Amino acid sequence: MNFADTLKSVDLVLSTGEVPLIVGESGIGKTALAKEIAQQNHWSLIVINGNLLKEGEIGGLPTIESYVGVNDKEAQVEKKATVYAVHHKLREIDEETSQGKIVLLFIDEINRCEHTVQQELMNLVLNREINGYKLPEGVKILAAMNPSSKYGSDFDYQVVDMDAAQENRFVWLSMEPDYHQWLDWAIDAGIEQKVIEFISTFPDYLHKINEDDLRATPRSYERISSSYKMYQEKKSSIPRSVFLNVVKGNVGRLIAEELVSFVEADHRSLIAYQDVFSENSLPESIRDKVKNESHTRLYLSAKNILKDLEATILYDREDSKFYIETLIEFLNLYPVDLKIGLMKDIKNSYPEVYKHALENEAFIASYFEAYRLIRS
Amino acid sequence: METFFDNQVQELIEKTDIIFKTYLKAKRNDAQAKVTIPKSFTKEFFSLVDQVSLSLMEDKDNFYGYFLMQMSREIRFDISSPTAVNFKGAKYVLHFNPIIFLNLNLKQMESTIKHEILHIVSLHLIRAKEFQADYSTLAINMAMNVVVNTYLDHLPPYAVTLEWVNLKYSLKLLPFKPFEYYLEGIQTALDLLEADEDAADERDTDDSDDTDDSKDKTGTANGGTPDRDQDETIETEYHPEKAHDLWEDSSDIDEKTLQKFTEKFISHAQKGSIPNYLESMISSLKNSRGELPWNLYLKKLMGTVESHKKKTITRRNRRQPDRLDLRGQLRSHKANIVVALDISGSISDQEFHQAIKEVLDIVKNYNHELTIVECDSEIRRVYNVKSAKDINDRINIRGGTRFTPVFEYANHHKVNLLVYFTDGKGEDKLLTIPKGYKTLWVISGRGDKLSLKEAYGAVKKLKNIVANDDSLNINDVKRDGFSMNDQEGMHV
Numbered sequence: 001m002n003f004a005d006t007l008k009s010v011d012l013v014l015s016t017g018e019v020p021l022i023v024g025e026s027g028i029g030k031t032a033l034a035k036e037i038a039q040q041n042h043w044s045l046i047v048i049n050g051n052l053l054k055e056g057e058i059g060g061l062p063t064i065e066s067y068v069g070v071n072d073k074e075a076q077v078e079k080k081a082t083v084y085a086v087h088h089k090l091r092e093i094d095e096e097t098s099q100g101k102i103v104l105l106f107i108d109e110i111n112r113c114e115h116t117v118q119q120e121l122m123n124l125v126l127n128r129e130i131n132g133y134k135l136p137e138g139v140k141i142l143a144a145m146n147p148s149s150k151y152g153s154d155f156d157y158q159v160v161d162m163d164a165a166q167e168n169r170f171v172w173l174s175m176e177p178d179y180h181q182w183l184d185w186a187i188d189a190g191i192e193q194k195v196i197e198f199i200s201t202f203p204d205y206l207h208k209i210n211e212d213d214l215r216a217t218p219r220s221y222e223r224i225s226s227s228y229k230m231y232q233e234k235k236s237s238i239p240r241s242v243f244l245n246v247v248k249g250n251v252g253r254l255i256a257e258e259l260v261s262f263v264e265a266d267h268r269s270l271i272a273y274q275d276v277f278s279e280n281s282l283p284e285s286i287r288d289k290v291k292n293e294s295h296t297r298l299y300l301s302a303k304n305i306l307k308d309l310e311a312t313i314l315y316d317r318e319d320s321k322f323y324i325e326t327l328i329e330f331l332n333l334y335p336v337d338l339k340i341g342l343m344k345d346i347k348n349s350y351p352e353v354y355k356h357a358l359e360n361e362a363f364i365a366s367y368f369e370a371y372r373l374i375r376s
Numbered sequence: 377m378e379t380f381f382d383n384q385v386q387e388l389i390e391k392t393d394i395i396f397k398t399y400l401k402a403k404r405n406d407a408q409a410k411v412t413i414p415k416s417f418t419k420e421f422f423s424l425v426d427q428v429s430l431s432l433m434e435d436k437d438n439f440y441g442y443f444l445m446q447m448s449r450e451i452r453f454d455i456s457s458p459t460a461v462n463f464k465g466a467k468y469v470l471h472f473n474p475i476i477f478l479n480l481n482l483k484q485m486e487s488t489i490k491h492e493i494l495h496i497v498s499l500h501l502i503r504a505k506e507f508q509a510d511y512s513t514l515a516i517n518m519a520m521n522v523v524v525n526t527y528l529d530h531l532p533p534y535a536v537t538l539e540w541v542n543l544k545y546s547l548k549l550l551p552f553k554p555f556e557y558y559l560e561g562i563q564t565a566l567d568l569l570e571a572d573e574d575a576a577d578e579r580d581t582d583d584s585d586d587t588d589d590s591k592d593k594t595g596t597a598n599g600g601t602p603d604r605d606q607d608e609t610i611e612t613e614y615h616p617e618k619a620h621d622l623w624e625d626s627s628d629i630d631e632k633t634l635q636k637f638t639e640k641f642i643s644h645a646q647k648g649s650i651p652n653y654l655e656s657m658i659s660s661l662k663n664s665r666g667e668l669p670w671n672l673y674l675k676k677l678m679g680t681v682e683s684h685k686k687k688t689i690t691r692r693n694r695r696q697p698d699r700l701d702l703r704g705q706l707r708s709h710k711a712n713i714v715v716a717l718d719i720s721g722s723i724s725d726q727e728f729h730q731a732i733k734e735v736l737d738i739v740k741n742y743n744h745e746l747t748i749v750e751c752d753s754e755i756r757r758v759y760n761v762k763s764a765k766d767i768n769d770r771i772n773i774r775g776g777t778r779f780t781p782v783f784e785y786a787n788h789h790k791v792n793l794l795v796y797f798t799d800g801k802g803e804d805k806l807l808t809i810p811k812g813y814k815t816l817w818v819i820s821g822r823g824d825k826l827s828l829k830e831a832y833g834a835v836k837k838l839k840n841i842v843a844n845d846d847s848l849n850i851n852d853v854k855r856d857g858f859s860m861n862d863q864e865g866m867h868v
Contacts, residue, residue, distance in 0.1 A: 056694055061694065061697050062694060062697065063697060063698070253633040254633060254636045254637060257466045257637070261465035261466040261467075262466070265465060295447075296445065296446055296447070296448060296467060299446070335426040336423075336426050336430050337427070337428075337430040337432070337433060337445070338426070338445060340433045340441075341433055341438075341441060341442060341445055348648070370430060371430070372380075373381065373427050373430065
């Protein structure tokens with residue numbers, strides 16, 4: 001699920017009084033989502049980080065309190081009872097609710113704490129009570145965690161898996177980054193133009209797991225954007241290699257090289273899906289654009305377009321004829337080897353587009369036409 | 377019959393000629409003149425290259441086609457081979473010298489592009505650097521070309537092939553050997569020739585031996601015979617020792633990153649089936665890096681393994697927080713580790729001993745208990761180990777493999793961590809689901825993957841210790857000369 005879908009799901013689950021659990025890789029915006037949802041609804045957000053808690057902390061330390069009870073001879077006697085100190089986060093909740101506010105309690109990193117801490121947190125989630133402290137009515141709970149090996153990802157996070165009973169308490173929502181939404185967000189958030197263009201050229205790099213290297217996450221691009229801003233301002237004093245190293249430290253070697261040379265190359269943005277399909281026919285301006293692009297960039301942009309087209313056709317079968325025809329017209333502008341390469345790609349990786357393309361005679365004709373060039 | 381393609385080549389040759397002549401004319405007036413390449417020429421030339429690339433899109437060659445698509449292309453008249461590569465701006469760049477390139481036919485054009493891509497895939501750009509100090513450039517270049525050209529058909533007539541090298545330097549080098557092997561052979565031959573040459577030079581300096589090309593050309597590079605090297609910015613013929621000069625011109629990038637880029641290019645180009653020789657090249661490239669070793673995972677896991685409590689003064693007693701004389705408790709990490717060994721599998725004793733030593737090294741900092749469980753279709757023996765010398769020799773009952781008994785054992789023995797050494801061939805579903813501990817599968821080098829559909833843990837491969845098998849295989853038998861045919865599997 002992308003950000004927007006997850007947000008809506010969380011909203012729905014919260015409104016039924018259940019506890020949503022967002023599962024997603026680090027850096028894709030789980031905390032941002034909690035903030036967003038609190039802000040939208042004018043709730044106060046209180047965050048508990050599971051990984052910071054030690055056993056017994058959220059439950060509070062016990063002390064003895066004496067009280068006056070009655071014994072069997074009806075005489076007053078002093079009795080003792082254990083009471084537990086209240087964790088400061090829980091106290092914060094009390095303070096907020098006493099002002100009549102609704103609180104969103106965001107329990108982060110719920111699988112990166114010790115098993116015992118998990119048990120305590122579970123008490124909060126399940127019984128809304130811990131060692132005598134009761135969560136007020138107006139508190140909504142949202143939990144989040146990283147995926148663990150148990151659910152398919154590799155061993156990279158030091159997580160403590162929950163047991164089946166704990167798992168059952170939550171409504172599981174798995175969250176993935178979506179570059180379209182990230183781009184929209186990035187423009188609003190004032191991310192550097194070059195960084196935005198880079199992601200729209202290489203959407204796959206927004207969230208990329210590099211083997212034995214750093215992972216690239218949406219969060220890393222936020223950081224890159226600010227160092228790029230600095231680098232531009234102080235270009236005279238910051239050498240390229242320093243900037244490259246900083247970028248490497250954010251997204252790993254490979255993407256760093258790619259990004260820095262992208263920034264230097266001063267590319268215009270790629271031909272995008274909207275450029276090709278926004279009008280009733282293929283816009284004339286595309287023709288010139290294709291002529292002036294390099295092979296590699298044309299290939300990239302076609303792949304990005306195909307990815308979007310595959311999704312569009314899946315939703316909108318009615319108009320498929322228009323899409324395919326425009327696509328063929330577009331591909332016919334391409335150098336012949338790229339065209340064939342992309343047609344083969346369509347066959348292998350874009351089943352929906354391929355299914356509709358096969359019904360189109362121009363597509364088939366264009367394929368065979370290409371080979372006539374090298375065969376007599 | 378003339379094809380459209382041939383006509384186009386003809387036209388381009390004429391145009392190249394014009395460019396060449398205009399340049400020479402300009403040069404006479406102005407020594408600093410540069411080659412001017414008209415835009416229309418570039419466009420036409422590359423549209424021709426597109427067609428070559430299209431022809432590479434077919435069947436098993438499509439690896440090269442897709443690889444080429446990711447490369448930038450440039451025209452350069454100053455390279456002494458039809459094509460050359462280097463790495464610039466996060467991309468491999470393929471350079472063409474139209475003068476030499478256009479004299480090839482379609483198949484040869486394909487081959488020269490394949491040739492460059494094979495250099496990349498075999499990481500020659502990186503490997504050449506290692507040898508530069510000790511070997512001559514000519515030897516390095518020829519050795520690399522021999523390696524690559526062995527896999528190619530339709531080579532241009534001047535290509536450096538194994539036969540050519542063997543003939544020219546009276547060598548008896550064998551086909552399909554690594555680059556280093558050829559390098560050694562060729563360098564020795566060159567050294568011998570040079571010694572002869574020196575002796576000859578002492579007798580008569582002018583009567584230089586024309587068989588030794590290398591001598592001749594190193595001479596020209598230092599400003600020697602003018603007729604050969606009349607022009608440095610335009611090369612019209614093939615020079616083996618300059619063929620890879622452009623590699624020097626790559627952008628400054630560390631080897632590891634370059635290798636990563638190469639891997640990325642390769643993975644994007646790998647679609648459908650590829651020729652066997654390419655497949656083995658690619659797999660050797662990937663093996664050279666190796667994946668995150670299993671012992672690193674074990675280290676990571678150890679941090680999360682937990683068990684008993686230990687007394688501490690950093691915390692108060694939870695029950696009596698006001699009594700400072702009572703000590704609090706902290707969780708300590710005593711690991712109860714079970715190492716399961718699949719004795720039916722093909723893990724050699726050495727491999728296992730080595731692995732256990734590593735396990736012991738990793739866990740020695742923790743308070744641990746290490747139990748070895750030997751198991752095939754049922755548990756055969758269980759014993760505790762304190763150090764490497766406690767490891768018993770394996771008993772030799774070799775039946776089928778079942779994983780379930782080990783998990784049953786682990787479920788009943790309060791295990792924190794289970795490391796399972798196996799060749800991976802067992803049942804496809806566990807009858808007992810592991811409870812309360814983590815599992816790390818270590819698959820022996822010979823096995824490929826775990827037969828279980830759900831592994832309940834990380835699956836890692838033991839580092840490949842290649843067992844050398846020198847026995848002759850039917851596929852090794854040459855059937856059809858040194859051509860591509862003997863690279864393909866036999867269809868019998």
